[in-house]
Amino acid sequence: MSAAQPVIKRLDHLGLIAAFCHEIGLPSIIDRIIPKYSDHNVSHGDAVLAMILNGLGFHSRTLHMFSDFFETKPVAKLFAKDIEAHHLTDDVLGRTLDALYEADVSALYQAIAEHVVDKLGLKTDSVHLDITSFHVDGEYAQDEDLNAIKLVKGYSRYHRPELNQVVLELICENQAGLPVYMQALSGNTNDAKAFSEVTKRHIHCLKAAQNSRYFTADAALYTEESIRSLDEQQQKFITRVPMTIKSAKEALMNLESEQLSPIGNGYSGCWVDADYGSVSQKWLLIHSE
Structure with a gap:
């Protein structure tokens, strides 16, 4: 009787990724928020972990070939439970993607991010809001x-203005650059309008969770509506004042050279008090050699 042939499974870098996901409790967080009520072997949390491993496994096959990717991987080690490659079907992943959409991906991501920031002991003295875009063919x-x-x-x-696109809005904490909030938006989204929505709907949640002292963003943040919303929530902010504002132009036009104090590296500056939008604030006027 011939001896059984050994079976080789490739772990590669996926072991580190899976271990970290289990350490922060990623599958359990997802299962707690969107539990699966059927008797399938793969929960929503396990399916998300599978998609992460596939996405970071330098692989780009379509969903119906998803299980093939795991045929050569030690699935039991990666998922720490009784799951086999053939359980990871396109139906399982499709149901999970539907459940994520119904649960609001942004809200789910924010809950996960808050847990990760706390788990890693990151001190978020400030958070930074910005928008980027991805074009599609x-x-x-x-x-x-x-x-x-x-x-x-x-x-x-x-x-590439001739191509359609999608916009991604991110808020990142300052210590590790970890995104603590994200929102996918339509390709024609206006930055100032998107920033205004964030300040009205999400800052209070981020402030409670992260306790950040400063909220930082580019000039799109500087609208009367946005800075009033931040002021009402007692959130300090740092941004650039756009030169389309009349009082900003006047402040620069009236600036005398003797008012400037050296900052270093060829820069000098002057602080002025302002109350744009009925919000008490300070502007720093900067001169460069």
Whole structure:
């Protein structure tokens, strides 16, 4: 009787990724928020972990070939439970993606991020808000769902205005650069409008969770509506004042050279008091050699 042939499974870097996901309790957090009520072997948390491993496994096959990726991997080690490669079907992943959409991906991500920041002991003295975009090729059928994001033309940061795009809004903490909030938006989203929505709807949650002292963003943040909202929530902010504001132009025009104090590296500056939007604040006027 011939001896059984050994079976070789490739762990590679995926062991480190899976171990970290288990350490921060990623699958259990997802399962707690969107529990699976059927008797399937794979929970929503396990399915998300599988998608992370696949995405970071330098692999780009379609969903119906998803289980093939795990055929050569030590699945029991990666998931720490009785799951086999053939359990990871496109139906399982499709149901999980639907559940994530119904639960609000942004809210779910924020809950996970808050837990990770606390687990890693990060001290978020400030958070930084910014927007980026990703262009796409080809034709896309537009969803009739009014809540779905639209792949449309908009301001292109990649100088490809002829292509449709999607916008991603991120808030990152300052110590490790970890995103603590993210929101996918339609390709034609206006930065100032998006920033205004964040300050009204999400700052109080972030402030309670992260206890950040400063909220930082570019000039798109500086609108009367946004800075009033931040002031009402007692959130300090740092941004650039756009030169489209009349009082900002006047402050620069009236600046005398003797008012400037050296800052270093060829820069000098002067602090002035301002109350734009009925919010008491300080502007720093800067001169460069």
